[in-house]
Amino acid sequence: MRIDLILGILLAAAIHAGVAFADKLFPPSAAPVAIAEDAAPPTIAINAPPLEPEPDDTVPPPDAIQEQAPDLTDLAPPMQADTPTPVITPTAFIQRLQPPPPNLGNPVAAVTIPKGNFAATGNKNIAAMFDLASLDQKPVPTFHVNPVYPYEMRRARISGQVVIGFIVDNHGNVLNPYVIRSTNATFEPDALRAIVKWRFKPGRKSGRDVTTRNVQQLFNFKLN
Numbered sequence: 035m036r037i038d039l040i041l042g043i044l045l046a047a048a049i050h051a052g053v054a055f056a057d058k059l060f061p062p063s064a065a066p067v068a069i070a071e072d073a074a075p076p077t078i079a080i081n082a083p084p085l086e087p088e089p090d091d092t093v094p095p096p097d098a099i100q101e102q103a104p105d106l107t108d109l110a111p112p113m114q115a116d117t118p119t120p121v122i123t124p125t126a127f128i129q130r131l132q133p134p135p136p137n138l139g140n141p142v143a144a145v146t147i148p149k150g151n152f153a154a155t156g157n158k159n160i161a162a163m164f165d166l167a168s169l170d171q172k173p174v175p176t177f178h179v180n181p182v183y184p185y186e187m188r189r190a191r192i193s194g195q196v197v198i199g200f201i202v203d204n205h206g207n208v209l210n211p212y213v214i215r216s217t218n219a220t221f222e223p224d225a226l227r228a229i230v231k232w233r234f235k236p237g238r239k240s241g242r243d244v245t246t247r248n249v250q251q252l253f254n255f256k257l258n
Contacts, residue, residue, distance in 0.1 A: 163201065163247045164239055171238040173202040173246050181228035181253050184220050188257065194218040196225040196253045204243040206234040214250060225253045 194217040201209040237246040
């Protein structure tokens with residue numbers, strides 16, 4: 035056989051073999067996979083209902099708050115009966131007095147002293163009494179009590195004076211007080227109650243304590 039015939043047969047056989055085994059020798063490349071993208075959902079427009087207006091929480095200033103006066107134009111005034119109107123003169127007035135103090139009764143250890151001059155009454159030491167002018171040493175008060183200012187006189191702002199006469203015995207006690215003079219009799223009882231509580235260093239005559247008569251004490255009732 036001719037050599038070119040043999041070559042042609044071998045070439046044809048090679049071509050047929052290559053076609054028959056082409057899938058095994060040269061596998062086909064993987065085809066590209068297309069990834070489908072999610073389609074966006076359709077948009078539906080919905081009209082929302084209108085919103086209610088929010089209440090105004092701001093507080094107006096106090097001077098801006100004004101109460102609305104009620105309308106009284108349709109109301110008729112009530113009918114009043116004709117009553118006489120009292121006539122008050124410009125000089126007429128009513129003076130209100132303070133109430134009197136409560137009645138507390140007689141105070142404890144209160145002394146009731148009769149009025150009058152008791153300097154000349156009988157006393158067991160009457161013969162031993164001396165006048166102030168004849169003493170070597172006059173009586174000296176060692177304890178004294180101020181009189182109570184009468185309520186009525188203090189409220190009326192009335193002042194006054196009372197002069198009390200009395201006897202100081204040889205023990206320094208006050209005996210037989212009496213009123214010599216006063217500017218107002220209302221002050222006298224309180225002055226008498228005060229003097230009987232006084233104590234004295236008795237007067238002395240010839241080196242011994244004696245009873246002294248016609249001793250006097252002035253009480254001034256003054257407002258502070």
